[in-house]
Amino acid sequence: MTLETPLLSISGVSKAYGDVVALDNVSLDIRQNEFFALLGPSGCGKTTLLRSIAGFEDPDAGTITILGSESTTPINLLSLPPNKRPVNLMFQSYALFPHMNVRKNIMYGLQREGLSKEEIAQRVDEVLITTGLTDKAAVRPAQLSGGQRQRVALARAIVKRPRLLLLDEPLSALDRKVRAEMQIELKRLQHEVGITFVVVTHDQEEAMSMADRIAVMHEGRVQQIADPVTLYAQPANVFVADFIGSGSLLHGVANQGSFSAYGSTFPCHNPDQIAGDAVLVLRPEEVRITAAAPTDNPLMVGSIIETHFYGGSSSTTVRVAGVDHPIVASHPGAPQYIVGDQVGLSWNPQSAVLLQVQP
Amino acid sequence: MHKIGWLRVPLVATYAFLYIPIAVLVVMSFNASKNPFNWAGFSTKWYSALFDNELIRQGFINTMIVAVGATILATILGTLLAIGVARYFRSAVVEAYSLAPAIIPDLVLAIGLLAFFALIGVTLSLFSVLLAHVVFGMAFVSAVVIARIGQTDSSLEEASRDLGASATTTFFRITLPSLAPGIIAGALLVFTLSLDEFVVAYFTDGPSTPTLPIVIYSMVRFGVTPEINALAALLLLVSFTIVISAQRITRLTDAV
Ligand SMILES: Nc1ncnc2c1ncn2[C@@H]1O[C@H](COP(=O)(O)OP(=O)(O)OP(=O)(O)O)[C@@H](O)[C@H]1O
Ligand SMILES: [Mg+2]
Numbered sequence: 001m002t003l004e005t006p007l008l009s010i011s012g013v014s015k016a017y018g019d020v021v022a023l024d025n026v027s028l029d030i031r032q033n034e035f036f037a038l039l040g041p042s043g044c045g046k047t048t049l050l051r052s053i054a055g056f057e058d059p060d061a062g063t064i065t066i067l068g069s070e071s072t073t074p075i076n077l078l079s080l081p082p083n084k085r086p087v088n089l090m091f092q093s094y095a096l097f098p099h100m101n102v103r104k105n106i107m108y109g110l111q112r113e114g115l116s117k118e119e120i121a122q123r124v125d126e127v128l129i130t131t132g133l134t135d136k137a138a139v140r141p142a143q144l145s146g147g148q149r150q151r152v153a154l155a156r157a158i159v160k161r162p163r164l165l166l167l168d169e170p171l172s173a174l175d176r177k178v179r180a181e182m183q184i185e186l187k188r189l190q191h192e193v194g195i196t197f198v199v200v201t202h203d204q205e206e207a208m209s210m211a212d213r214i215a216v217m218h219e220g221r222v223q224q225i226a227d228p229v230t231l232y233a234q235p236a237n238v239f240v241a242d243f244i245g246s247g248s249l250l251h252g253v254a255n256q257g258s259f260s261a262y263g264s265t266f267p268c269h270n271p272d273q274i275a276g277d278a279v280l281v282l283r284p285e286e287v288r289i290t291a292a293a294p295t296d297n298p299l300m301v302g303s304i305i306e307t308h309f310y311g312g313s314s315s316t317t318v319r320v321a322g323v324d325h326p327i328v329a330s331h332p333g334a335p336q337y338i339v340g341d342q343v344g345l346s347w348n349p350q351s352a353v354l355l356q357v358q359p
Numbered sequence: 360m361h362k363i364g365w366l367r368v369p370l371v372a373t374y375a376f377l378y379i380p381i382a383v384l385v386v387m388s389f390n391a392s393k394n395p396f397n398w399a400g401f402s403t404k405w406y407s408a409l410f411d412n413e414l415i416r417q418g419f420i421n422t423m424i425v426a427v428g429a430t431i432l433a434t435i436l437g438t439l440l441a442i443g444v445a446r447y448f449r450s451a452v453v454e455a456y457s458l459a460p461a462i463i464p465d466l467v468l469a470i471g472l473l474a475f476f477a478l479i480g481v482t483l484s485l486f487s488v489l490l491a492h493v494v495f496g497m498a499f500v501s502a503v504v505i506a507r508i509g510q511t512d513s514s515l516e517e518a519s520r521d522l523g524a525s526a527t528t529t530f531f532r533i534t535l536p537s538l539a540p541g542i543i544a545g546a547l548l549v550f551t552l553s554l555d556e557f558v559v560a561y562f563t564d565g566p567s568t569p570t571l572p573i574v575i576y577s578m579v580r581f582g583v584t585p586e587i588n589a590l591a592a593l594l595l596l597v598s599f600t601i602v603i604s605a606q607r608i609t610r611l612t613d614a615v
Contacts, residue, residue, distance in 0.1 A: 056517055082520040095518035098511075099536045108532075109522030160522065 005067060007032045007196050008053070008087075008164055009074060013062030014220075015048055022048040023059065024220035030164065030198060032067075035190055037207035038200045040217035041243070046200040047092070049217075050166045053198075054089040055082030069163065083112070088162040092169045094153040096141040102152050103128070103137040109160045127159040130189065147178040154186075158193055167199045171206065183210055204244055208232070216240050238279050238355050247283045248327045251357075254278040259354055262322045266299055267349035277357035286351040287329035289316055289337065290344040298344020302327070307335040318345060381595065388588035405589040415590065418574030421485055425560070425570055426553040429492035434546040436493065437500025442534065444501065445508040454505065461498035468495060469562035476563060484565040491563040492553045499552065500545035507541025540608065547605040551598050 006029035015023040022045045030036050038046045051057040053064060055077070065074035066086060077085055088109075097105050103124060110120045128134045131151040141149055150170065157165055170186070171179045187210060190197055201207050207214050208228040216223045216231065216239075224236035235241035242249060252261025257272040259265065259280055268280055290298055302320035315330040316337065327345060337343055383395075388406070392399030409415055444457055460468060472491045473483075481487055515537060519529040535542070557572040564570060569577070571590075578587060 054521055056520075082517070083523045083525055089518075089521050091514045091518055093512055093514055095512055095514040097515060097518075097533060097537070099539070108519070108524075112523035112528065156522065 004031065005072065005074070006030055007067050008198075009063075009065045010049075010053070011063050011065075013049070013052060013059045013064065015045075015052065015057060015059045021220045023052070026062070026217075026220070026222055028215050028222060028225055030196060031213075033190075033194060033196055034212045035187070035197045035199070035210060037211035037214045038198065038217060039204055039207040039214050039243075040202065040223075042202060044217040045220040046202075046217060047168055050089060050168050050198070050200055053077065053085075053164075054087055054166055055080065055085050056089075066163065086162055087164040087166060088157040088160050089166040090153050090157045090168065090170055092172065094141075094149050096149060096152055096156075098141055101138050101140050102133060102144070102155075105141070105152055106156050106159050109156060113160075123159055127155045130158075130192070131155040131185075147174055147182065150174065150182065151185075154189070158189060158195060161193070162195065164196045164198065167197065169200050169202070171201070172203075179206075186210065208244075216243060218243075232283075233351075234353060235281065235355065238357060241279070241281045241353070241355055245283060246328065247281055248287075248325065250280040250282065250323070252278060252280065254354060254356075262320075264300070266352070268352040268354045269350055270354050274354055274356045279355045279357055281353045281355060282327060282347060283351065284315060284328045284330035286347050287327060288346050289318070289329050289331070290346060298346050300327070300345040301342065302345065304337050304339050304341045304343060307337070307339060309334055316343075318343060320345070384588050385592045385595070387585060388592045390585060393585060405585040406593075408586050409589050409593075412586065414574055414578075415571070415586075418569055418571040421568050422554060422571040424485055425489045425492055426550050428489045429496050429553045430546050430550045432489075432493045433496030433549045434500050434542060437497040437545060437549075438504050438535075438538070438542050440497060441501040441504035441508060442538075445505055457505075458498050458502050460495045461502060465556075465558040469559040472559065473562045482565065483563060485568045485570075487563045487565070488560045488570060491559045492549075492556060495559070496549035496553060499548050500542070503545040503548065504538055504541045507538050511537050543608050544605050547601050547608075551601050554597065555594060 008030040010029070011027045013023055013026045014021070024045075026045070026049060038049060040046055048057055052059050059078070064077040066077050068075050069086065077087075097108065100108065106124050106127060107120055110123060115123075125134075128137055131154060133148065133151055133155060136144065136148060136152075141152065144152065154167075154170070157167075167186075171182050174182060183206065186197070186199075189195070199207075199211070208231075211228060213225060213227050214231055215225045218239050224231060224240045226234075226236075231240065232245050235244060238249070241247070250261045250266070252259055252266075254274040254276065256275075259268050259278060261280065266280060300320045300323070302318040302323075304316055305319045305326060306317035308315045313330055313332050314335045315328055316335055317326045317328050319326045329345065387395055389401050389403065390398055391402035391404065440457055444454055448454070469491070472487075472494065476483060476487050515533055516529050519533040520526070524532065555572055556570075557576065560570045561573055561576070564573060571594075575587060575590065578584065
């Protein structure tokens with residue numbers, strides 16, 4: 001645990017549009033040089049939060065501060081107009097200037113800083129190389145492909161060398177292949193240029209694979225802030241458990257150190273911390289499929305309704321009588337049973353997290 | 360095929376009705392004879408006569424003063440109006456009001472402006488015609504520019520602010536250039552409209568400074584002379600040139 005001051009500090013920020021609460025008391029810290037992802041379903045307030053940081057929304061309450069480049073005392077961001085904030089926002093629509101070619105688009109931000117012609121030219125050339133756009137420098141945005149446009153938008157933002165770069169769904173418009181390339185490129189840029197990134201996405205795989213830490217948002221509130229592994233293994237609440245990764249949720253009741261659902265009692269990791277309505281989170285890779293023979297002592301018994309083979313691994317879906325949704329198990333290798341087989345299910349209690357259902 | 364052949368008749372008839380008089384007019388402007396039923400050979404003498412006619416020359420100068428002045432003012436004001444309406448009043452009613460002068464009948468506009476000038480005690484002159492043309496010209500410019508704003512990405516201005524530009528720099532370097540095709544098209548439209556505008560000018564002009572359409576009107580009351588044909592042919596040339604260049608400019612800047 002470092003005691004380093006965070007680069008950006010958001011505290012108690014709220015914003016409502018009429019009756020719609022877009023941000024509800026959001027607090028979070030972004031550390032220097034981290035790759036931070038904001039993850040959540042559509043309409044949860046991700047864009048509103050980024051726009052508040054960049055200066056295009058005025059929060060109703062709360063503060064946002066950033067560390068200055070020289071001083072160690074944080075600056076109040078909210079008192080600065082967008083053009084004076086040491087952050088840059090890459091727009092979801094890219095917002096490239098249609099009447100300027102690629103080079104002019106990238107130069108625009110540097111010219112506003114009043115740098116010398118030589119320095120501007122040198123920095124633009126550098127960033128053109130970094131983003132692989134050198135041979136497109138004289139082309140207007142309308143003549144570029146989606147992936148190239150996105151790289152121009154990125155180049156235009158990073159050439160400013162902001163302390164903090166905000167990216168609003170930077171990859172959403174791209175097809176799978178380009179998207180994977182850009183993910184790698186973004187990570188490379190982060191290490192090469194040493195910029196702190198905040199990336200909005202509603203693609204959880206993207207967030208999990210790229211981010212150092214993730215904030216999961218829902219209905220304007222931050223649900224949990226953690227690194228991807230913690231988020232997956234120890235979700236803070238039912239929403240996070242459901243939103244992150246796949247898995248089955250068993251609804252039941254926790255009482256005096258045991259969890260019961262659908263008429264049976266199941267072992268789990270933390271039954272005594274929870275009382276009342278609860279949900280047991282079963283990740284597919286933690287669920288073991290065994291023969292239905294009573295000697296194996298399965299926790300549940302059901303019949304297989306679906307199997308999928310993905311090459312290196314496979315998944316098996318089992319319907320258990322009395323349980324409202326099927327349970328999925330994944331395991332390496334080919335499926336060992338076929339549809340219709342009766343099998344037993346079991347899991348290691350240490351890996352099954354029990355979560356309180358909020359009343 | 361038979362059916363389509365029949366359908367062509369009204370089409371051809373319409374075009375004939377539209378363009379034969381224009382063609383006749385252009386041809387007659389080169390006729391050496393004063394008699395329209397008698398072709399006496401090719402001549403440009405009516406064009407020379409035109410330039411020697413003091414009344415027409417003065418009318419042309421007056422018209423140019425009005426058209427250029429009204430175009431400049433209407434373009435500036437109409438563009439600002441469009442940006443203001445698009446940015447601050449996302450309401451169809453306000454938008455409709457800003458377009459009204461382009462839609463209400465010329466006669467109504469003319470009478471209204473005349474009454475207004477009388478009320479505030481403005482002496483009728485070229486200046487009052489110019490102001491009157493600004494009124495409807497502004498409406499046309501703002502209509503074209505509002506349509507253009509609807510097609511541009513609204514985050515361009517935010518991106519400019521984000522990259523460190525002040526509000527003023529953003530306006531001149533991003534907002535105006537991205538609306539330029541609309542602004543230019545609007546300006547050329549106002550210029551062509553003002554050039555041959557009669558009704559409003561007739562009502563709001565002073566007696567000593569007639570614009571070209573008013574001069575022509577007073578001349579044709581005594582019959583259409585070949586001189587008038589020549590003048591009309593020239594006006595046609597100017598209008599065509601402007602409309603075609605407007606289209607080309609819009610297409611060129613749109614292609615970027
Ligand atoms: N200008 C606005 N006026 C009114 N309501 C707005 C405005 N901007 C956002 N909202 C509302 O605020 C909420 C949060 O919007 P926001 O754009 O931040 O969501 P988001 O998480 O970015 O969603 P998405 O993933 O779809 O982009 C939504 O319910 C949205 O309808
Ligand atoms: Mg969004």
